[in-house]
Amino acid sequence: MLSQVESHLRSDRFPHIWCPGCGNGIVLAALVRAIEELGYDPDKTVVVSGIGCSSRAAGYLDFNTLHTTHGRALAFATGIKLARPELEVFVLMGDGDATAIGGNHFIHAARRNIDLTTIIFNNSIYGMTGGQYSPLTPPGKRATTAPYGNIERSFDIAELAKGAGATYVARATTYHATMLEKLIVAGARNKGFSVIEAITACPVGYGRRNKMGNGLQMLLWQKEHAVTVKQAEKMSPEELRDKIVIGELYKGEAPEYTAMYQQIIERAQKITGQ
Ligand SMILES: Cc1ncc(C[n+]2csc(CCOP(=O)(O)OP(=O)(O)O)c2C)c(N)n1
Ligand code: SF4
Ligand SMILES: [Mg+2]
Numbered sequence: 001m002l003s004q005v006e007s008h009l010r011s012d013r014f015p016h017i018w019c020p021g022c023g024n025g026i027v028l029a030a031l032v033r034a035i036e037e038l039g040y041d042p043d044k045t046v047v048v049s050g051i052g053c054s055s056r057a058a059g060y061l062d063f064n065t066l067h068t069t070h071g072r073a074l075a076f077a078t079g080i081k082l083a084r085p086e087l088e089v090f091v092l093m094g095d096g097d098a099t100a101i102g103g104n105h106f107i108h109a110a111r112r113n114i115d116l117t118t119i120i121f122n123n124s125i126y127g128m129t130g131g132q133y134s135p136l137t138p139p140g141k142r143a144t145t146a147p148y149g150n151i152e153r154s155f156d157i158a159e160l161a162k163g164a165g166a167t168y169v170a171r172a173t174t175y176h177a178t179m180l181e182k183l184i185v186a187g188a189r190n191k192g193f194s195v196i197e198a199i200t201a202c203p204v205g206y207g208r209r210n211k212m213g214n215g216l217q218m219l220l221w222q223k224e225h226a227v228t229v230k231q232a233e234k235m236s237p238e239e240l241r242d243k244i245v246i247g248e249l250y251k252g253e254a255p256e257y258t259a260m261y262q263q264i265i266e267r268a269q270k271i272t273g274q
Contacts, residue, residue: 005032008042008062017056021207021215023174023200027121028057030177030198031090034184035063038088045088048077050102052094053128053202054121071101074109077116085115085258088188095122095136099155103135110164113192114257119184120157120195123202131205142209157197162250167192169250173199173222176246186248192256199226199244 009032018024035045045063049055051070058065064087068076077091098106098120109116125143126132133143133150136157140149158169168190172180180198187194201207201218212218222244229247232240 004036005029008032008035009060010062013060016060018053019204021201021203021218022053022127023123023198023202023215023219024054024057024121026174026177027054027119027180027198027200028060030181031057031092031119031184032061033181034188035090037181037185038188040088040188044086045090046077046080047090047092048073048080049092050094050097051128052097052121052126054094054123054200055092055097057092057121071097071103072105073097074102074105074116074118078105078109078112078114081114081116081258082261085262089116090188091116091118093118093120094127094134095120095124095157096126096132096134099135099157099160107160107164110161110166110193110195112257113165113167113254115191115193117184117188117190117194118196120197121200122157122197123200123206124154125202125206127202127205131202131209137206141206143206144209158195158249161193161195162252165193165254166195166250167252167254168194168248170195170248171197171199171244172246173226173244174201175219175222176226179246183248190251191259192252192254 042063047058047063048066049058050073058067073091077089081089124137132145135155137150138154161169168187170183183196187196203215207218226244226246232245
C-alpha cells in the first residue's frame with residue numbers, strides 16, 4: 001500500500017535527481033503532508049516552480065504542476081491565481097531563483113499581497129549550476145564564484161518579505177520537518193502572500209566547500225543553530241548572530257489582490273453594462 005506522501009508522487013518520474021543527503025526531499029514531503037492536512041482537492045491544487053535542484057520538486061508531485069523558467073515562478077503563479085482564484089496555488093523556489101533573478105517578482109508579489117503560498121528552499125547556494133554564491137550565501141562562506149570567501153552581505157529573506165508587504169512569514173529547517181509542515185499549513189490558510197523559508201542542506205554544492213560534512217551532519221548543524229521565536233526573544237543580538245530563528249515570524253493584515261481585482265471587474269461591468 002502507498003504511504004500518504006507516496007500517493008501524491010509521480011512514481012514514473014523516479015529515481016529523482018537529488019544527491020544523497022540533499023534536503024529537498026524533506027521539504028517536498030512536508031509540503032505533501034501539509035496539503036493532506038489542509039484537505040485540498042488535488043485537482044484544485046497547483047504547484048508552480050522555477051528552475052533549480054529544488055524546483056524539480058514540482059515534477060515529482062501529482063498535482064497540477066508547472067515547472068517554469070528561472071526566477072519567473074511567481075509571474076506564472078500570479079497569472080494562474082488571477083485567472084482561477086478558486087485554485088490553491090503553491091510556489092516552490094530556490095534561494096537564487098527567489099532572491100536573485102526573481103527578486104523583483106518576489107517583492108512585487110509581496111507588495112500586492114496576492115494569495116499564494118511560497119516555499120523558498122534556502123540551501124545558501126546555486127545548487128543546480130555547481131555552487132555559485134546566491135544573495136543568501138552568508139558572508140565569508142565559500143562558493144565556486146567566491147573561492148576565498150563571499151564578501152557580499154546576505155538578505156534576510158523573512159525581513160525582505162515582511163518589508164515588501166507579505167502577510168505571513170515563517171521559517172523552519174529540514175531538521176524541524178514537522179514544524180515546517182505546520183507552517184506551510186498556516187501559510188496556506190492565510191489569505192494573502194505567504195512566505196515559508198525552508199533551510200535545507202546542499203552537501204555537494206555548499207557543505208563540501210564549507211567543510212560542513214555530509215547531509216546528516218548538516219542536519220545536525222541545523223538542529224544546533226536553530227532557536228525558536230520564543231527563545232530568541234530572550235537573547236541578545238550578539239547571542240543571535242549565528243542562530244537561525246524558526247517559527248512564525250510575522251502575521252499581518254492587508255487587502256488581498258485577487259479579491260480586489262474581482263471588485264474592479266465588477267465595477268467595470270457595472271459602468272460599461274457588459
Ligand atoms: C534565465 C536563466 N538564467 C540562468 C539559468 C541557470 N540556472 C539554472 S538553476 C540556477 C540557480 C539555481 O539556484 P537556486 O535557485 O538557489 O536553486 P537550487 O538549485 O539551489 O535549488 C541558475 C543560475 C537559467 N536556467 N535560466
Ligand atoms: S547539488 Fe545540492 S541542492 Fe542540488 S541535488 Fe545535489 S545536494 Fe541537492
Ligand atoms: Mg539554492
